[in-house]
Amino acid sequence: MSDYNNSDQEVAASKAERRRTTIIQTLMSGSSTLIRDLAESLNVSLMTIHRDLAVLEKEGLVRRLRGSVSAEKSLLFESSYNYRGRKNVEDKRRLARAALAHLEPGNAVIIDDSTTTYHLTEFLPEVTPLTVITNAAPILERLRHLPEIDLISTGGRYHPGYNGYFGANCEKAILSYHVDVAILSTTTIQGLSMYTPDEIVVRAKQAMMKVARRRILLADATKFTFSALNYVAEITDFDLVILTGDIPPAKLDLIRASKLNVEIV
Incomplete structure (x- = not known):
């Protein structure tokens, strides 16, 4: 049971990383995006997308405001290479x-x-x-x-x-x-x-x-x-x-x- 749970956790972590990379790529145009639209395009719940955005926000890559999210203009582009480089x-x-x-x-x-x-x-x-x-x-x-x-x-x-x-x-x-x-x-x-x-x-x-x-x-x-x-x-x-x-x-x-x-x- 322990091995099964560990495997499930690894798969979930991998999916989360792929979603977060997709979010960054979506926001690299510099425009603001509705959070619910991100959730729909990625086919996940609002709760899941907010968890992903919280991680990216902590890394200084995005900013959430009134139901939308945008790239941190001063940090995203400089950070995106480093973010991708760690994967x-x-x-x-x-x-x-x-x-x-x-x-x-x-x-x-x-x-x-x-x-x-x-x-x-x-x-x-x-x-x-x-x-x-x-x-x-x-x-x-x-x-x-x-x-x-x-x-x-x-x-x-x-x-x-x-x-x-x-x-x-x-x-x-x-x-x-x-x-x-x-x-x-x-x-x-x-x-x-x-x-x-x-x-x-x-x-x-x-x-x-x-x-x-x-x-x-x-x-x-x-x-x-x-x-x-x-x-x-x-x-x-x-x-x-x-x-x-x-x-x-x-x-x-x-x-x-x-x-x-x-x-x-």
Whole structure:
């Protein structure tokens, strides 16, 4: 009975984390949302949604007022990267470690701003020398002291929500390079398509894919749970997709039927 209860608690905690991440993504537009609308869209009770909002409010991410909720303008975007970065850390490290096997000393690698690809910084010193191009501020900070990594920043306008650099200058810089490997992650995968909430992220990812000889996508099981507005690409546009976690069998069957090169770790 004890094992059963522990399992139930783990499942409930996982569902709560997915709901809270969805709430954050919903509020990142900056507009206020009715709490009852959130409850309806997530198919949960008002009591459940208020419990979720209480947790997010304690973390300084949202503000409740008269039946509605909005992002804390001064804190949400800065905190959202940190919030996402704390989730599924072991899965993200497993994906990063697996990606390392597909790099060779001397490669030029371009890496996106995701909290998944950040974990590459732990392992990249094992395959130096490398050239690393990125728009991700945490990756730049982590790698800047390593002499065997030729580190290149894309530049651009800093976006605190993604803790990275974006915009026209970033995209122009990316398109001026030709690299061996692009390593990306995504907000969500629906069918065989990648989506993300923000157009500026779309353009940066698409530019990175365009300049790479080989493309690797990293995704844990949560990427098959959420929805997002903006189309990025087909996962079949990648030479390799590395997956981890408890991926729904139907989703996995669809991917395998596409003849995509898939590695599960």
